[in-house]
Amino acid sequence: AVENECWRALMPQTWDLHLPGWPAGGVIWIPRPPLRSITSITYRDEDGTAATFDAANYRVDTATEPGRVVLAPGADWPSVALDSSNPITVRFVAGYADAGDVPGMAKAAILLQIGEIYANREAVIVGSTPQVTPAVQRVLNLLKVRY
Structure with missing residues (x-):
């Protein structure tokens, strides 16, 4: 995501x-x-x-x-x-080049999304892609490439 x-x-x-x-x-x-x-x-x-x-x-x-x-x-x-x-x-x-070079905000967004999926695991349908939460979206907006 x-x-x-x-x-x-x-x-x-x-x-x-x-x-x-x-x-x-x-x-x-x-x-x-x-x-x-x-x-x-x-x-x-x-x-x-x-x-x-x-x-x-x-x-x-x-x-x-x-x-x-x-x-x-x-x-x-x-x-x-x-x-x-x-x-x-x-x-x-x-x-x-490697995982250590990935921006910390990207890693934080991944962890936030994983935490959200875990906290609301009953609502997740196996095989579906969970929605990106607003908190994760705000972090990702800081990393978004503007063309």
């Missing part, structure tokens, strides 16, 4: 971001901070042929939240005609 409510990755995980085209501003914003690394940026041309965008053509900014990919000075996005269905895939690794 914490990851979904805050749009963050708490532990290391690999994601694919699919894009319909190259961004006009030269920046690809990467969801699910913290961004740890970009594994690859691949694209398909209109014939379906896959290619990899060379890492020398972009810089990875892991310091901002959310992280981003920025074109290197003098570089441009490939000028080929792209496939019509999400032809660009950015594979990235997000998440804190």
Whole structure:
């Protein structure tokens, strides 16, 4: 619940971001901070042929939240005609390095939610997802990524 409510990755995980085209501003914003690394940026041309965008053509900014990919000075996005269905895939690794790096507020939200579920265990239906309590929601709002 914490990851979904805050749009963050708490532990290391690999994601694919699919894009319909190259961004006009030269920046690809990467969801699910913290961004740890970009594994690859691949694209398909209109014939379906896959290619990899060379890492020398972009810089990875892991310091901002959310992280981003920025074109290197003098570089441009490939000028080929792209496939019509999400032809660009950015594979990235997000998440804190280990449990000790996860923000204390995220851990507190998890513990608050567990305590609420335990205190009201009769009301929880097995197999269902319990509602996030208002107290937990207030803590999670402090961690929420704003796009």
